[in-house]
Amino acid sequence: MKNLWFVEIDLPDSLICTPPGLGELTSLQRLSIFIVGEDSEHQISQLKELNLGGELSIRGLENVRNLEDVKAANMITKRNLASLNLSWASGANKISMEHFEATLENIQPHHNLEQICISSYQGSRFPNWMSAPAFINLSEITLERCEKCEHLPPLGKLPALKILKLFRLDSVRRLGTEWCGDGKSSFVALTQLRLLEMLDLEEWIIPKSHESFLRLQYLEIKRCPKLIRLPFLPVLKDFHVHTNPAILGSMIATSIESLRLMDDADELSLLPGGLVSAQKNLKKLEIKECPNLRSLSIMLDGLYGLKKLSFLFCRKLEYPPEGLKFLNSLEEILFYRCDSLRLFPAAILENMPSLRSLRFEHCEKVDPLSGPLQGVVSSLHELVIINCPELECLPECIQQLSALRKFIIWGCLKLTSLPDGIGNLKSLSVLGIRYCSPILKKRCERSKGEDWPKISHIPQMYLEVSF
Template sequence: MFPDWVGQSSYHNMTELELSGCRNCWVLPSLGQLPALTTLKISECDMVKMIDGSFYKGDGTHHHQQTPFPSLKYLSFYYMGCWEEWESYECDEDDAPFPQLEHLLIANCPKLRGVLPSFLPALKEIVISGCEELGCDLPRAPIICQLEIYGKQEARMRDLPLSLQHLRIEGNQLVDSLFEAMTHTQPTSLSYIRISNCSSVVSFSGDALPPSLEDLRIYDCKNVEFPMQHQQHDSLTYLTIKNSCDSLTSLALSTFPNLYYLRIQELQNLTSLEVSQSQSLQDLSISGCPKLENIIRLPACLRVLRIRECGLLGEGIEKKDPHIWPSISHISYIYEWIKYKGKLWPMIEISKTLSKMVHLVLERQRRSTSTIGAIVAEVWNRGITCLILTKLLHCDPAGLYAP
């Protein structure tokens, strides 16, 4: 235990405190009555199992003492391997602890369960990760801007504050509660959403994205229904979908006129992609889409195209399919990662028809030094500005220089 004088009047001018590596400590000191404390970091206190009333008040009671942690703005707990319970502090909301707390971070506390503080009126950011046993409601935080919860914990959202701008969550419970909350409250400030690792069947309210959304990332959510909007969504500029949205067979992005970056990975059932009349899309990355065979009307503004492990689409590019080639022949940078069983020379033949600079990326090539050297010479002669060779197998770098 810490001595009684920690947290008493002699330390009333203390503004920052970090307790780290106190491995034999089993009770945290009484710090709630330090009036000037603004930053508190606690980590690797391996024997602590409970944070109880004494953390807030010297004697664990409420008599003749001020609101606990009246000035604290930043509170973090990291690597508390035995911490199991954060005891609630019973009081009226006007006397609730942490009235000025803006940032709450809890990470790698695998045994923590039970409840978190119920009301944090000044909270702007909460980050929780690696707390597998935590299954409580999140604190009510009316002005929160950033919410990040990832790992296997099953915490729940009670509502969706209108002030929320940045949201990153994963797991069935949280993603379900997000979509449920969005049916009741349409966020007006939400600009970033990342959801991941959800197997539930869920869809966006009204088959539409939040109107303020600028960046949407969906990972490993196979049953999420991607909204096929009928109205334009002008705010969205970044979109990533990976191993998700199994019901999605075609993707037409005409409703996203300001989309700048699109990344599609491991969409097993996607067969066609259309980006028509876009004036903004400049970076398109497609990988692991085995059924994708058609790209329709890629815009003239596109500058970077990456294609990887899309067998049908790759064949169409190599053969200069008239349904595909006119859409990509203007692009400044085309990357195709070719594995050792893939074809190489058709990509070099394609490079002859491109009017602008091309980056050709060769990955995992099982070829002799002389063959790779010949490739480098051919690329040099064809005027390709940049050749990137990565993870070459059984090759001597000394033989790779062009004449």
């Protein structure tokens, strides 16, 4: 098979090693994965004569016998390689830290590389070649489960680096001068940064008289419990913070358009007043997995540009925030898995002229659009009620939703009939009723069901009972 030029191995997790003799396929141009084994036929030196391109994943680096095999692989000559994934087996404790460091140092790829991922590396430092400015095409770096690494290379020197993910670098305490580099500017192209489960990270600072992160638009911080302060990030648009409520008090960036808050560590019971309202450009606010969040002490009246508001897995949230009435630009509201949510007063809609979509999904106790509604609501286009098992009847005020176009009701087993007012919704073009009671299905049967006259004008209908 000397003429073979492409080998792709899918789902390789169960493989102990790749086929022997790959090094003899000198016409090979693409190889998706190479697993280093203990014997000579599976050593990394098999890659010596292969002029590989595209993506390559090298696993089993804990089986490297000596540095001569690594050097013989000639990774630095493979100029067509665009993506490289290097990984060691987790728990490779018998290998010395020096062996880890020497292996990675001598596996240096060609400077044409565009993406690199390093997994389960247990050296205390990364090699200098990782931050060499010669890597003018390197745009994405992932470092994961490198628990013993204490220092990061000056990645800020890389001129094309756009995406950086750091996951489980447990020993890194500080992000400062060393990862920025000694120039006047750093991370000049970086647009996305993810700091995930860095348990000892305490500081992230930008050196004085230093221009950094001037293009950073997406930032995710997840389970970094000791990090309580952020630097000024002038163009940050999308901020996702998970289980790190203390960091919220240091938010300076006023350019944020999308903010996602998560707290599955049960520390967040109240959102500090004024915290969110300081973000005048905020368009999307998502509050997720805050199981102890009961109420929202937020000055929502400051969010004049907010367009989408979501509450997901806030299981103790009982009532929607009163400040909703101040959100004149709000277009979408979603409640998902809010088990304690009891009602959503219809009167709220009277002060929301821009609201287009209202969704209740898997909220077991909710009574949507309860109470009276004064006047006609001419903005709401979509109403979705999914898996609200306690819902027995729909509100009569639904007839006042004059612009409603799409109405979805799924998984409401106690709902047995439709209100008379639904027949007045002349704009309604889509009605979906699924996984509700057989009684409701029978009442909606074409031509002969009791509720059929109320819905016969609707062009698209989906009526299903079975789960």
